[in-house]
Amino acid sequence: MSIIKNTIYVAVLGLCFFxxxxxxxxxxxxxxxxxxxxxxxAENTQISTIYPHMMTGQVEGLVASQIHECLTxxxxxxxxxxxxxxxxxxxxxxxxxxxxHLRKGARFQRDKCFGDGPGPEVTAKDVKYTLELLCTxxxxxxxxxxxxxxxxxxxxxxFEQSKNAKPAGLKGFKLIDDHTFSLxxxxxxxxxxxxxxxxxxxILNEKAVSTYGTNCKVGAGPFMYSAASTADxxxxxxxxxxxxxxxxxxxxxxxxxxxxxxxxxxxxxxMEFEKGRVDLVNALPSGRIKEVVEKNIQGFESxxxxxxxxxxxxMISQYYSFNLKRAPxxxxxxxxxxxYAINRDKIVDAVLQGQAxxxxxxxxxxxxFPGYDITKIEGYSFNPEKAKKLLAEAGxxxxxxxxxxxxxxNSGSSRNSSVIAEIQKQLKDxxxxxxxxxxxxxxxxxxxxMHGKGDIYRDAWVADYPSPESFLMLxxxxxxxxxxxxxxxxxxxxxQNPEYDMYYKKGRDSNNKDSCYAYFMKAEQILVKDAPIxxxxxxxxxRLISNNISGFYSNPMRYYDLTxxxxxxx
Numbered sequence: 001m002s003i004i005k006n007t008i009y010v011a012v013l014g015l016c017f018f019x020x021x022x023x024x025x026x027x028x029x030x031x032x033x034x035x036x037x038x039x040x041x042a043e044n045t046q047i048s049t050i051y052p053h054m055m056t057g058q059v060e061g062l063v064a065s066q067i068h069e070c071l072t073x074x075x076x077x078x079x080x081x082x083x084x085x086x087x088x089x090x091x092x093x094x095x096x097x098x099x100x101h102l103r104k105g106a107r108f109q110r111d112k113c114f115g116d117g118p119g120p121e122v123t124a125k126d127v128k129y130t131l132e133l134l135c136t137x138x139x140x141x142x143x144x145x146x147x148x149x150x151x152x153x154x155x156x157x158x159f160e161q162s163k164n165a166k167p168a169g170l171k172g173f174k175l176i177d178d179h180t181f182s183l184x185x186x187x188x189x190x191x192x193x194x195x196x197x198x199x200x201x202x203i204l205n206e207k208a209v210s211t212y213g214t215n216c217k218v219g220a221g222p223f224m225y226s227a228a229s230t231a232d233x234x235x236x237x238x239x240x241x242x243x244x245x246x247x248x249x250x251x252x253x254x255x256x257x258x259x260x261x262x263x264x265x266x267x268x269x270x271m272e273f274e275k276g277r278v279d280l281v282n283a284l285p286s287g288r289i290k291e292v293v294e295k296n297i298q299g300f301e302s303x304x305x306x307x308x309x310x311x312x313x314x315m316i317s318q319y320y321s322f323n324l325k326r327a328p329x330x331x332x333x334x335x336x337x338x339x340y341a342i343n344r345d346k347i348v349d350a351v352l353q354g355q356a357x358x359x360x361x362x363x364x365x366x367x368x369f370p371g372y373d374i375t376k377i378e379g380y381s382f383n384p385e386k387a388k389k390l391l392a393e394a395g396x397x398x399x400x401x402x403x404x405x406x407x408x409x410n411s412g413s414s415r416n417s418s419v420i421a422e423i424q425k426q427l428k429d430x431x432x433x434x435x436x437x438x439x440x441x442x443x444x445x446x447x448x449x450m451h452g453k454g455d456i457y458r459d460a461w462v463a464d465y466p467s468p469e470s471f472l473m474l475x476x477x478x479x480x481x482x483x484x485x486x487x488x489x490x491x492x493x494x495x496q497n498p499e500y501d502m503y504y505k506k507g508r509d510s511n512n513k514d515s516c517y518a519y520f521m522k523a524e525q526i527l528v529k530d531a532p533i534x535x536x537x538x539x540x541x542x543r544l545i546s547n548n549i550s551g552f553y554s555n556p557m558r559y560y561d562l563t564x565x566x567x568x569x570x
Contacts, residue, residue, distance in 0.1 A: 027240035029251035037567030038257040039549060042269025042278045044412040046262055047234070048443030050225075051214040052202040053134060053141045056446055056489070058462045058558055059262075061199045066236050066258060066562055067109075068202030068219030071100060071127070072193050076553045076561045079466045081193045085122055085203055085220065095188030095511060102127070102179040106243040111218045113211040118241045122203060122220050124181040129206045132170050136162040140214050142489045143200040145479045146464065150505070151192060153184040188511040194465035222253040222563045232262040244563055254551070254566040266413055270544070279549050282558070283413075283541040284355075292544070308545045313357040315368050315463035315556040316539035317471065320407065320423075320456050321449070321493040324532055325484045328402065329455065333394040335531035339380035340387035341430040342423060348537055351418050355542060360535030363524045364461070364475075365468045367538060368556050372468050372517050379528050379535065384430045391431055399432030407435060408449065409458035410442040416458055419536070450487040452494065459492075459533070463557050468520045472504050475527055495532035 043059045050064040073084040087103035108119035108126075134147055135158040148155040154171025161167040172184040185192060195201065208218040217225035222244060223236035236258040244252035261278070263269040270292065272278040284292065292309075322329040329335060344359030358367065362379040365372065388398075396402040405427075409416045420437045427433040440448070449457045463470040477496030480488050488494050500523050507519030528535075545552060551564040 027238065027251065029240070030245075030249060032246065032248070032250035032254060032566075033569075034254045034550075034566035035251070036254070036256050038259055039255050039552075039562065039565055039567065040277065040279045041258070041260045042263055042266070042272060042281045043260060044263050044266040044269060044283075045410070046231070046412065046441050046443060048446075049214060051140070051216060052200050052204070053143050054214060055200055056142065057442060059260075062558070062560060063234055063236070063260060064202065064219075065199040065221070065560070066223040067217060067221045067225055068199060068204075069106070069122075069221045070197050070199065070201050071203065072197040073561070074194065074197045074466075074557075074559050076555050076559060079555060079557065079559070081197065084197065089193075096185045097182055098185065098192070099176075099180065099182040100127075102181075103243060104179055106220055107241050108205045108208065108220050109218055109224050109239050110241065111208065113208055113218070119218070119220075120205065120207075122205075123178045124175050125178075126203050126205055127181055128170070128173055128175060130202075130204045131173060132158065132167075133204065133209070134201070135159050135170060136166075138162075139487065142487075145473070145476070145490065146198070147195055147201045149479075150508075151185060151187075151189065151195075153186055187509040189508075190511065190513065190516065191465050191467050191469055191508075194467070198464045200464075223255075223258055234258075234260040234262075236260075246564065253563040255562065258562060262412075264412065273544055273546070276546075279546040280552070281544045284544060306547050308547060309542060310545060310554055311540060311542045312554060312556060313366070313368050314539045314541060314558065315366055315466065315470075316460060316541075316558070317360065317364050317366050318356075318460045318536045318539060319360060319364065320534040320536065321459045322456055322532055322534075323452055323454055324494050325452055326455060328394065328396070331394050332530055333390045334396070335534075336380075337387045337390035337394065337431060338427065338433075339531050339534055340383045340390065342380075342426055342534060342536075343382040344536060345382065346426075347419060347422055351422050352415070352537065355540065356537040357540035358538050360537045362535065363528045364533060364535055365471045365520075365524060369466070369468055369517075371513065372520070374524075376521065377525055377528055380531075387430055402431075402433055405433055405435045405455050407437040407456045407458065408445050408454045409437055409439050410445045411439040412442070420458065446492075449492045450489050452484055452488070456534075457492070460539070466557060468517065468524070469504075469508055472507075472520055472523055472527070475500065475532065476504060477501050493532045495527070495530065497526060497530060500526045500530075 045057055045059045047060050050060055052064055055061055070084045071086040073082050075082050085102055085106055086100040089098055089100045091098050106122045110119050134144055135155050137159055144159055152172040158167045158170050174182045209216050222239055222242045224239050226235040226237050229235045238253055238256050246252055269278055269281045273281045322335055324330055344361055348356045348359050361381050362374040362377045365374055367374045407420055409420050424435040427435050448454050461471055474490045475495045479491050480494045480496055503519045503523035507516045510516040548568050550568055551566050
């Protein structure tokens with residue numbers, strides 16, 4: 001199998017060079033000695049879409065953030081906001097108006113929809129189009145609540161009006177000139193500029209979107225999507241017109257190509273890494289860490305090391321979600337009972353073999369935000385007697401009369417199957433519940449989850465921006481549709497509690513970090529008591545990186561800037 005894969009890889013790469021090479025696309029910019037080369041990434045989660053307004057997965061965001069460009073970026077070291085398409089901005093004294101200045105000369109990528117030559121310059125009109133598209137109610141727009149709802153003046157009104165007709169315009173957006181605009185916010189925000197760096201807020205071109213619809217892969221980012229790409233092999237090539245330069249004035253990105261292969265399982269990617277065909281493997285299988293180190297000990301101990309094993313606490317939580325609109329999971333005591341019946345320490349130690357930064361005995365938020373102490377949240381430690389008592393109070397003593405439970409997990413990782421198998425055993429032993437599970441491609445699983453088709457779902461959340469808000473916004477009840485068959489995103493468990501929403505909004509709207517975190521803590525305690533989810537563990541994944549790669553930095557959000565990554569010259 002590996003020989004066939006390698007042959008296909010070479011063929012695809014060759015096609016990429018021929019497909020993307022044309023006389024008018026030659027990169028004439030000043031190049032660094034680091035320029036050139038291929039960065040090969042292994043992933044194991046299928047990509048459903050890279051259209052920014054419909055993305056729900058981390059790997060989708062990884063790809064889209066290379067093709068598209070946002071108004072702001074995040075520094076991969078500090079996670080602080082830095083310029084993107086907006087080269088500068090000023091905030092008014094009251095914190096409610098932000099005036100942005102777009103960089104001149106930033107262009108959308110070359111594409112046949114624009115004719116020959118470089119794509120059009122990015123202007124404030126493109127920003128207006130993008131923001132209004134994000135405010136338009138559509139089954140192709142999941143991220144109104146992620147980016148603009150309750151944040152920009154007039155956004156909510158625009159969304160409501162768009163149900164029936166195209167509104168006149170977004171009230172909080174003011175077009176000043178081609179490269180200048182302002183946004184009026186409903187309240188001062190510590191996170192809004194971070195949110196604008198999320199790839200779901202990428203600036204889009206109206207002509208490209210009208211030409212390709214949700215298949216639009218034309219952005220203003222450092223890499224272009226190659227037509228040689230397939231469903232399980234994404235090929236991105238350098239954008240010769242990208243505006244970015246390094247501190248010496250050399251053109252960015254350095255890399256010629258980014259190759260991302262979706263393997264059936266992460267173990268397959270690990271095998272390719274060991275053969276020297278992959279440069280980066282994320283989330284190594286926990287059972288293989290010791291074996292990998294022992295097998296390749298010379299590579300780790302050589303000077304310089306041939307391989308780098310990286311591990312950091314991450315802004316990622318692993319959990320299961322209940323379908324609160326389906327009995328008996330509409331009963332809080334049932335949900336609490338199941339939470340108490342799960343031995344998370346055993347899952348971390350025996351199943352994950354320690355590959356986590358702690359069991360999920362608190363809430364949804366990982367312990368990676370200084371000043372936000374999740375240990376103050378009263379969560380769910382393993383307590384079989386309390387679990388049995390709650391289930392009996394819910395009307396199911398000894399599990400009698402409780403319906404069979406089906407859990408949907410996404411395929412592509414043996415870890416997901418191992419975890420649910422352990423939970424299946426624990427719930428049978430403690431509560432006498434019969435649990436089955438089904439492994440589905442992530443896109444299919446998530447579509448069923450959004451439409452309320454199922455009992456319990458395997459979930460994980462990677463922070464979109466470095467704040468507990470990014471986790472707590474998932475459970476705001478106002479985003480839940482009245483129609484139980486309609487898609488609900490991001491609140492897929494359809495949790496609704498006005499008191500939770502009140503404290504969440506107080507924290508979101510606070511311009512003081514201490515009071516912000518205090519309100520968020522109150523909201524999270526309410527969430528944990530209501531138990532719409534089963535927190536399992538807080539992520540601390542291992543990743544393997546080839547020492548041939550330089551300039552790559554990982555961070556707790558898995559926010560990757562590949563513009564300065566390069567392959568060391570042999």
